[in-house]
Amino acid sequence: MNGLKRGLIWGDMVLLRQRGHLFPWAPVCLAIGIGSYFVLSVEPDALVYAAFGVLGSICAAAAMRWPGGWAALAWAVVLAATGFGLAGLRAHQAAAPVLDWRYYGAIEGRVVALDRSASDAIRVTLDRVMLERVAPARRPDRVRVSLHGPPAELKPGQRIMTTGHLSPPQGPVEPGGFDFRRHAWFQGLGAVGYTRNPVLTIAPARAGQEGLGIFALRMEASRRVREILPGDVGGFAAAVTTGDRSGVGQEALNALRASNLAHLLAISGLHMGLLAGFVFAVLRVSLSLVPSVALRISVKKVAAIGALAAAAVYLALSGGNVATERAFIMVAVVLLAVLVDRRAFSLRAVAMAALIVLCLRPQAMMGPGFQMSFAATTALIAFFGWLRDADLPKAPGWAKPVLGVLMSSAIAGLATAPVGAAHFNTLSHYGLIANLVSVPLMGVLVIPAAVVALCLAPLGLEAIGLTPMGWGLAWILGVARTVSDLEGSQGYVAGPGPTVLPMMALGMLWLMLWQGRARLAGVLPVVAAFAIWSQAQRPDVLVADTGGLVGVMTNEGRALSKPRGAGFVAQNWLENDGDGADQGNAALRWPGAAGKVRVMTAGTAEIIHVIGKTGAAQVSSCTESQVVIASVPLRLDGPCDVFDSKRLLRTGSLAITDKGITTARQAAGQRLWNTRAAPKIQYAKAQ
Structure with a gap:
C-alpha cells in the first residue's frame, strides 16, 4: 500500500514538472479519440457515445475537484472522449443518399x-x-x-x-x-x-x-491566368493562385511528384505563410518609413492585421479546401499571437491550429495532407526552438539565410518522408536538392509576383505580375523534369501495417513535446515502428472486386493476370508492394498463358482465373484445393470456393495469404459509409 502511495506521489510530481508544457498535448489527446472512432470495425451506437460522455464527465469532475499532476491525465481522457464524439457527430452530419x-x-x-x-x-x-x-x-x-x-x-x-x-x-x-x-x-x-x-x-x-459566387470568380481568374500564361506554366500558376489544378497536365504532375515538388501545387502552409509573410514585411517596412505613423501606432500589429486580411482573401480565392483552411488557421494563430504580444512561432500556436482543424474537420486527421502539414510544422518549430536554446557557436550573418533554407528543407523533408512513403509508397532520392533550388524562388519571386498581379487585376494590368511569376514557375517545372529524369530518382517502399504510423507519430511527439531526459524514450516506438515496417508482408494473391484482375506474388514481384484493364487497381497494388513496374511489365511475370497458377495459401491451392463468358464456358467443375475467380456470374460443380462477379460485389476485393482469404468488406467492417447493399445494374433509356 505504501509502495502504491509513493508511486502515486512520484507520478504526480512528474506531471507537475510538465506544467506550462502540457497544452501541446491537447490536440494529441483529441486525435487519439478521433482515431479510435475511425478504427472501429462496427459503427458505435448511442450506448457507446453515452459511455464516452459519462467517462469524460467523471474525469472532468475529478480533475476540477482534485487539481494536481494527475488531473492532466483526467483532462487527457476528457479530450479523447470529446474527439470520439466529434468524429461520430461529423460522420452522421455528412449522411446523404448514396447510389446503391x-x-x-x-x-x-x-x-x-x-x-x-x-x-x-x-x-x-x-x-x-x-x-x-x-x-x-x-x-x-x-x-x-x-x-x-x-x-x-x-x-x-x-x-x-x-x-x-x-x-x-x-x-x-x-x-x-x-x-x-x-x-x-x-x-x-x-x-x-x-x-x-x-x-x-x-x-x-x-x-x-x-x-457559387466565389467559385465563379476563381474560375474566371484561373481562365485569365491561363490565357496570359499558356501550357503547364499557366496551369501551375492557376493552381497556386486559385486552387484550380485542371490546367496542369499529367506529365507535369508526374514530374513534380517524382521530384518531391508536388506540394508546391497545393495551396498549403508554404504558400499561405509566404504570402502573409510578404504582406506583413511590406506593410511593416512601408509604415516604418513614415515617422509620424511609426511613432504613434504599433506598426507591427497593423502589419499583422493587413497580413491576416490578405490571407483571408487568399483563402476565399483558393476555394477554401481542407489544406488551405488548415494553412489559414495556422497563419491566423501566428498573426493573432503577434497582436497579443506572444511568441508567434511556438508549439502552442501549432497546437491551437491543430485543435481548431480537428474540431471543424475531424476526418481530416486520417488524410496525408493533415499528417504531413503538421508533421513538418511541429518538427520545424521544435528543432529551431531547440537550436535557439542550445549553446551552439553562432553562424556568420551571411551564412544564416543559407543554413536556414538548408535546415528547413532537411527537417521538413525528414519529418514528412515517412508519412509520404506510407501513403504513396514512394521516396524521392533527390527531393532535397529539388526543393533547395525551387522553394526559395517561391518566396522571392513567385508569391510576391502573385500579390502584385492580384493588386493590379482590377486595373487589367495583372500581366505585369504574372509574367515574372511565370518565369519562376517555368524554372520549377524545369527542375522537376530534370530531377525526375535522373536515374534512380524515385524509390519505392511497401505499404506499412496499420500500427506503424500511429506508433511513429506518438514516439516523435513524445520526443518533441515531453520535457526532460525522459523524452528520449520516444525513440523506442519510432525504432519499433520502422522494424515492423521492414517486416511487412504483402498478400500472396490479390483479387479485384470485379474479378477482372488477379495479382500473384512471385520472386520477381507481383505478376498480373492481364496487361491492360483495371489500370487503377493494378497501379495501386504495385505501389503498395513497393514495386516500380507498370502493369504491362508486371503482366509479363504471369506464369504461363493459361488462367491457372499454383500459389501457397493454407496449403497448396490452385487459383483459376476466369475472364468473360468464353473463359467460363471452358470451366465446368473444380476440386476442394482450388479457388475460382470469375469476372462473370459462374456456377460450378464441385467443393471449391468460387468468387464470381456477383459474390465479389458483396465481398469486395480479396487478399489470399497462408492464413486464408480476407475480403475488403470484412476488413472495412460495418460503418456508415459502407453499409449499403451490393450494387445492382440499372439501365435507363438514353435521352
Whole structure:
C-alpha cells in the first residue's frame, strides 16, 4: 500500500514538472479519440457515445475537484472522449443518399466543382442532380463525372446534361487499403462515374447563384491566368493562385511528384505563410518609413492585421479546401499571437491550429495532407526552438539565410518522408536538392509576383505580375523534369501495417513535446515502428472486386493476370508492394498463358482465373484445393470456393495469404459509409 502511495506521489510530481508544457498535448489527446472512432470495425451506437460522455464527465469532475499532476491525465481522457464524439457527430452530419446500384442513363446537374482525374480527364462535380427514373429520395446530392467525350466549355453554375455511367463510390482496391467510400462520404459524393458522350448545356450560369459566387470568380481568374500564361506554366500558376489544378497536365504532375515538388501545387502552409509573410514585411517596412505613423501606432500589429486580411482573401480565392483552411488557421494563430504580444512561432500556436482543424474537420486527421502539414510544422518549430536554446557557436550573418533554407528543407523533408512513403509508397532520392533550388524562388519571386498581379487585376494590368511569376514557375517545372529524369530518382517502399504510423507519430511527439531526459524514450516506438515496417508482408494473391484482375506474388514481384484493364487497381497494388513496374511489365511475370497458377495459401491451392463468358464456358467443375475467380456470374460443380462477379460485389476485393482469404468488406467492417447493399445494374433509356 505504501509502495502504491509513493508511486502515486512520484507520478504526480512528474506531471507537475510538465506544467506550462502540457497544452501541446491537447490536440494529441483529441486525435487519439478521433482515431479510435475511425478504427472501429462496427459503427458505435448511442450506448457507446453515452459511455464516452459519462467517462469524460467523471474525469472532468475529478480533475476540477482534485487539481494536481494527475488531473492532466483526467483532462487527457476528457479530450479523447470529446474527439470520439466529434468524429461520430461529423460522420452522421455528412449522411446523404448514396447510389446503391450501377446506373446508366441521363445525368443532369449544376456545375459546382472542376478538377482533373488521374487519367488526365476533366472531372466535374454536380449538385441538384436529376437521374432518369430515380425517385428524389434515392438521388445523390452530389455526383462526380469524368468527361472522356468531346471537349466542353464548363462554367460554375451552368446546368448540364449528358448520358453516362454512375456507380457507388468504390471500396478499397485491396482489403485494408485506402477506402474511397469513406473519403466520398465526408465530401458528400453519392456517386462517381464517367461519360464518353457530349455534354449539353441545359441552362447557362446565372450571376449571384447561391454559394457559387466565389467559385465563379476563381474560375474566371484561373481562365485569365491561363490565357496570359499558356501550357503547364499557366496551369501551375492557376493552381497556386486559385486552387484550380485542371490546367496542369499529367506529365507535369508526374514530374513534380517524382521530384518531391508536388506540394508546391497545393495551396498549403508554404504558400499561405509566404504570402502573409510578404504582406506583413511590406506593410511593416512601408509604415516604418513614415515617422509620424511609426511613432504613434504599433506598426507591427497593423502589419499583422493587413497580413491576416490578405490571407483571408487568399483563402476565399483558393476555394477554401481542407489544406488551405488548415494553412489559414495556422497563419491566423501566428498573426493573432503577434497582436497579443506572444511568441508567434511556438508549439502552442501549432497546437491551437491543430485543435481548431480537428474540431471543424475531424476526418481530416486520417488524410496525408493533415499528417504531413503538421508533421513538418511541429518538427520545424521544435528543432529551431531547440537550436535557439542550445549553446551552439553562432553562424556568420551571411551564412544564416543559407543554413536556414538548408535546415528547413532537411527537417521538413525528414519529418514528412515517412508519412509520404506510407501513403504513396514512394521516396524521392533527390527531393532535397529539388526543393533547395525551387522553394526559395517561391518566396522571392513567385508569391510576391502573385500579390502584385492580384493588386493590379482590377486595373487589367495583372500581366505585369504574372509574367515574372511565370518565369519562376517555368524554372520549377524545369527542375522537376530534370530531377525526375535522373536515374534512380524515385524509390519505392511497401505499404506499412496499420500500427506503424500511429506508433511513429506518438514516439516523435513524445520526443518533441515531453520535457526532460525522459523524452528520449520516444525513440523506442519510432525504432519499433520502422522494424515492423521492414517486416511487412504483402498478400500472396490479390483479387479485384470485379474479378477482372488477379495479382500473384512471385520472386520477381507481383505478376498480373492481364496487361491492360483495371489500370487503377493494378497501379495501386504495385505501389503498395513497393514495386516500380507498370502493369504491362508486371503482366509479363504471369506464369504461363493459361488462367491457372499454383500459389501457397493454407496449403497448396490452385487459383483459376476466369475472364468473360468464353473463359467460363471452358470451366465446368473444380476440386476442394482450388479457388475460382470469375469476372462473370459462374456456377460450378464441385467443393471449391468460387468468387464470381456477383459474390465479389458483396465481398469486395480479396487478399489470399497462408492464413486464408480476407475480403475488403470484412476488413472495412460495418460503418456508415459502407453499409449499403451490393450494387445492382440499372439501365435507363438514353435521352
